[in-house]
Amino acid sequence: MTTIIETTGLTKRYRGVTAVNDVSVALSGPGIHGLLGRNGAGKTTLMQLISGQEFATSGEVRVFGESPVENAGVLRRTCFIKESQVYPDGFKGKHVLKTGPWFFEHWNEELAQQLVADFRVPVNRVIKKMSRGQRSALGAVIGIASRAELTLLDEPYAGLDAVARRLFYDHLLADYTEHPRTILLSTHLIDEAAALLERVLVIDAGAIVIDEDADTLRGTATTLAGRATDVDAFASGREVLDRSRLGGLATVTVTGLTDADLAAAAAAGLELSPVSLQQLIVRRTGAPIEIEEAS
């Protein structure tokens, strides 16, 4: 499989702040992957480095085998939808859509029109006057209709309501299955997007802390509840992600349990429950990821 993105020791420092810290990742072949992390973790900066919008302080980034900086050959095949995209003053939705085919060789106009109708994007409105959700929807339309070989979607549904988010997932999946490509999606609505993801990259304080197949990750942790003495006995010597206690009862979240371990825990009278991807990531990154209420 061809390598689409490859970074080695990639680091970006702003005055006093290390936004991206020694990141080495490789993504190859088609797939929908997640870049997850708390606000300010470095998701946007990493995407900017990948799309050549920022210069690395040290380390290297290669996209389609080349440096993306000022590289038209790479950028023509890349689509980056930014959360806070700034458009020229007076630009209307339709003006942005018109530029689609200028920048993306695989742009599909029919699909773009379909998406505009489904998302109800007011294309005749000046973008400055659009709501946050409408601006996000416009970005989603461009991101999907670009059919770029590498599509970076940074929080593509900020401000979108539940209906529009579902539309987004359905359209993304449908178009991806027909036109497989590499999609890197950043979000903090982890549970909602989890099932779409093939691989999960978790960034925390600029560093990649998890880089794992989503399915592998999902099975790695279990929450056990029961009498504190039983729970403690079972958890001793294992990697504990989380622990809480209420009187004589305790719950722990542990990793790396085998089927035999699970059977033993059940036999010992402990209650087992699976840990969702979101809970797992929250626990692995040590502090809660901001969880946006579905509006």
Next chain:
Amino acid sequence: MDDGRPIFLQIAARLEDDILAGTMPEESQVPSINEMAAFYRINPATALKGVQRLVDAGVLYKRRGIGMFVATGAQAQLLDERRRAFQEDFLRPVAAQARALGITPARLAELIEKEMEK
């Protein structure tokens, strides 16, 4: 998808349920990977992994260029597997609970009999 189990296992389990229930008869074609991905809103690679599990187990088989089909004998095979797992998955927790509540084996047998007559 519902629980925290790996999604490919959930996909495999749902296909098994459909085969056991006869909703997907033997030698019938199962939905394509892309159809499953769209229906469950999951990554196609994940759907493929779930299906591959059943192909490896001989429950499904591939016809090149046409699609995937339920193998003859799949229903009996799955029934056999589920029966073998029955004691561990269902009876063991019931027995543990009965013990905790002071229900004797004889009483439990009576209760089960009554329940099954319904």
